[in-house]
Amino acid sequence: MTMKNKTFRLMVLVVLGLMLQGCIPKLAVKKEDTRLPDTFEPGVSEAANSADVKWKDFFDDSALLGLLDIAVANNKEINIMMQRISIAQNEIQARRGEYLPFVKFRVGAGGDKIGEFTRQGAIEEHLPLAGHAFPTFLGDFRFELFSTWELDVWKKLRNAKQVAVLEYMASEEGKNFLVTNLVAEVAHSYYELLALDNHLENLEQNIRIQQNALEMVRQLLLYARATALGVRRYEAEVAKNKSNIYKLKQDITVVENRINVLLGRTSQPIQRASSGFMEQNPKVLMTGIPSQLLQNRPDIKQAELELSAAELNIKVARANFYPAFSINAGIGFEAFALKYLINTPESLAAAVTKEIVTPLVNRNAIEAEYKNANAKQIQAAFEYEQSIIKAYAEVVNQISNIDNLNKSYQMKTSQVEALVQSIDVASQLFKSARADYLDVLLAQRDTLDAKQDLIETQQKKFDAMVDLYKSLGGGWQ
Structure with missing residues (x-):
């Protein structure tokens, strides 16, 4: 053995000895320990899951499907996210080259x-x-x-490359979650637009009824069977409802522009099918079992990948202590x-x-980086647990919401039917001088309010359907 080889081996032994004697901080790694229940509802277990249905097959409205096609292809946030994914992909190539x-x-x-x-x-x-x-x-x-x-003796560079791979995969899931939210937001705005159209139609119909009643009161005033007070009260009610028309038209403009922004385009009319909205029934969704959330929800998969990357980053940071x-x-x-x-x-x-x-003296920066990597791993573990808990709660909330909205809708339907009949009864009594004009006016006002509530409840039913679909993990496929 030559003197040169002996010297080199001696250097290696000295360095390794110093390294082993060095004090590397002992830090604990957190493991995810959240466990989901077996079912969303006691005694209810479904094998099928509506989250597996692609959004193009989930929605039946052709106008809404056309809007979603444009949004997914042209939304600016989606396109920005695609560039972030490209950056993450390039990072893999850069990390791969470092250990060659x-x-x-x-x-x-x-x-x-x-x-x-x-x-x-x-x-x-x-x-x-x-x-x-x-x-x-x-x-x-x-x-x-x-x-x-x-x-790359300590696999520092190879682990760093694997971290880049996991972060790229996480960014892909982040894009999927963005698509899920985009689909849900466009659908919410679309159903809100249908509801506003029906509010406007209902208000205009009510104004026509009140104008007929106003003409009737004016005629009765000529025969001294009504007072000027009744005429003025009806005129005020008609004027109030006519002013509300402009508020509804402004709300429609705002929602149309919100949809246009989501579609990545400037303001233009939104094609929609508003007629028949009140006769439609939202789809009944199959919820599957809670454990399927781990595979279907992009935000949970993203959090899981980020947790895996954080665990590998600890090994990368630890390798900085080695020669x-x-x-x-x-x-x-x-x-x-x-x-x-x-x-x-x-x-x-x-x-x-x-x-x-090898670092010997003043390793503060290395130790700080190592501790930061450990803290980020613990943070990522808590975020993963939080995403699971949040996803489960969202599904349970929407299951309960759909059930309560359906019951509420049935009661409101009965209320509207009774109030519509009360208008005819009050009008007949008023004509025969057995009721005051206020009875007719209040019956009309109550009916208008009840119909507006019914339309809002119908919109909430469709919103709950969309939210449950999103909560189960559907909408990104």
């Missing part, structure tokens, strides 16, 4: 003049060079291939004059070096 050898080509030229009254200058002054004096201005010309390679091994090599030609540059073997130059670098 780097080979580069270098060309250089320069020169210098050494003072005569220096040790090197004095030597050069009396150094013969092939029968000639040493040049006063000494050139330096070279071209070479050189390589650097950090040996770094690298090999540097180069071969090329070097001469003080261009005419000698490619002379072989005289101008041929080569070098090989091995390096071991």
Whole structure:
């Protein structure tokens, strides 16, 4: 064994000894421990899951499907997210290249003049060079291939590459979750637009009824069977409802523009099918079992991937405490004059070096990075648990919401039917002077309010359907 090899091995042993004696902080890694119940409702277990249905097959309204097609393709936030995914994909390529050898080509030229009254200058002054004096201005010309390679002994670089892969996959799930929210938001706005159209139609219908009643009261005033007070009260009620028309039209404009923004385009009318909205019934969804949320919800899968990346980042940060091994090599030609540059073997130059670098003193930055990596892992574990708990609660809330809305809708339907009949009864009694004009006016007002509530409840039923579909993890496929 040569002296050089003995020295190198001794250096390795010394460095490894110092490393093993060094104090690496002992930090605990948090494991996810949230467990979901077996079912969403006691005694109810369904194998089928509506989250598996693609949004193009889930919605039946062709106008809504057309809007969703445009939104998914043209939404600005989706396109921004796609660029983030591209950045994450490029990061994988960059990390993969770090643990492979780097080979580069270098060309250089320069020169210098050494003072005569220096040790090197004095030597050069009396150094013969092939029968000639040493040049006063000494050139330096070279071209070479050189390589650097950090040996990934502790898998630091490979783990860093795997972190980039996990972060890329997480960004993909983040995009899916963004699509889910986009589909739900467009659907919510669309159903709100249908409800506003029905509110407007209902209000206009009520105004026509009140105008007929107003004409009737005016005629009765001519025969002294009604008072001017009744006429004025009816006129005020009609004027109030007519002013509400403009408020509804403004609300419709706002919702249309909200949809246009989601579709990534400037303001324009939204094509929709408002007629028959009150006769439609939202779909009945199959909820499956809670454990399916882990596979269907993009936000849960994103949190899981981010947790895995955070765990690997701890290993990457820990590897900074260990020695770094690298090999540097180069071969090329070097001469003080261009005419000698490619002379072989005289101008041929080569070098090989091995390096071991390890932190010994002042490791504060490394320790801080290691502790930060551990804290981020614990944070990611809590975020993963939170996403699971939140997803389960969202599904349970919407199951209960749909049930209560259906019951409420039935009661409100009965209320509207009774109030519509009360208008006819009050009108007949008023004509026969057995009821006051206020009875008719209040019956009309109560009916209008009840119909408005019924329309709002219908909208909430469709909103609950969309929210349950989103909560189960549907809408991104």
